[in-house]
Amino acid sequence: MTGTSGSRGSRVRVLIVDDEPALTELLSVAVTEAGWRPYPAPDGHSALRIARGCAPHAVVLDGMLPDLDGIQVLRRLRYENPRLPVLMLTARDAIEHRLDGLEAGADDYVTKPFSLEEVVLRLRGLLRRAGSEQTPTDDSVRVLGDLVLTGETREVRRAGEPVQLTAKEFDLLTLFLDHPRQVLSKAQILDQVWSSCFxxxxxxxxxxxxxxxRKIDRGRAPMIHTVRGMGYALRPVEDAR
Incomplete structure (x- = not known):
């Protein structure tokens, strides 16, 4: 697959909703190589939460999810954004299932097994018709697990709940989200957030x-981890499962 990454393409956000980790990873790689930014979600509730935070330009949606049915997720996404392009994926190839998906608002339908190239081509067509690949958009949204940071409005949410941060706390969290899972030393953090040595x-x-x-992890599974002798890392809760 030939990538088309660039400043414009990288602003296109694609929500990938599938409960198969291996397939989600393959789709995320394909989306990244196409020049877009993937936002994976393992189930319907996560998908709806992430969609509200990152405002995707397109959705790849599995029809069979462990919590909500794919059609339910599709209808809720359609209710919140009637023009959002949605590509349905399913192992169910019966004509009634395709009709259900299309009637609920899906723009296109791909039956498993499928080729990644076909998914990318279909997505590109949906994005082109929606105008998303030509329209400059906000590239300030960062998502990791159930944590969503929006740079333009300086808002932070975890599990859908707003988190109030000071300016420096916001800058610190932005640094972690720009380097997810990476261990950052105190010196690196000091240099990047305070740009000086004190x-x-x-x-x-x-x-x-x-x-x-206290603000991000209180009452929830921790995301901020201390790596003894090395520094700190921000990791999604799924990594510890």
């Missing part, structure tokens, strides 16, 4: 990490 800078980082933990 006496006791390590303690400064510790104070802000502690504060960010």
């Amino acid at each position: 006496d006791g800078g390590g303690n400064l980082v510790e104070v802000y990490i502690s504060s960010l933990r």
Whole structure:
């Protein structure tokens, strides 16, 4: 597959809803190589939450999910954004299932097994008809698991709930989301967030990490992890399962 990445294409956000991790990974790679940004969701509730946070330009939606039925997810997505292009994926190839999906608002339908090239071509056609590949859009949304940060409005949500951060806490979280799962040392954090070296800078980082933990992780499965002797990392909850 030939990638078409660039400043314009990378702004296109594609929500991928499928409960098969291996297939989700393949679709994410294909979407990335096409020059778009993938936002994977393992189930219907996650898909709806992430969609509200990242405002996708297109959706690849499996018809069979572990919680909500794909048709239910499609109808809710359609209710919130009637013009959102949706490509349905399903192993069910009976004509009535295709008709159900199309009647619920799907723009196109691909039956498993399928080729990744076909999915990308169909998505490209849907995006072109919707005008998403030609229209500059906000590229400030970052999503990791159930954590959503919107740079343009400086809003943060976890599991759909708003999280109030100070300016520096927001900058610190943005740094972590720009380097998901990567261990960042105190020196790296200090340099990137404060752009300077202070006496006791390590303690400064510790104070802000502690504060960010209280706001992001309190009452929830932790995402901010201390890597002893190395630094800190932000990881989705799924990584610990």
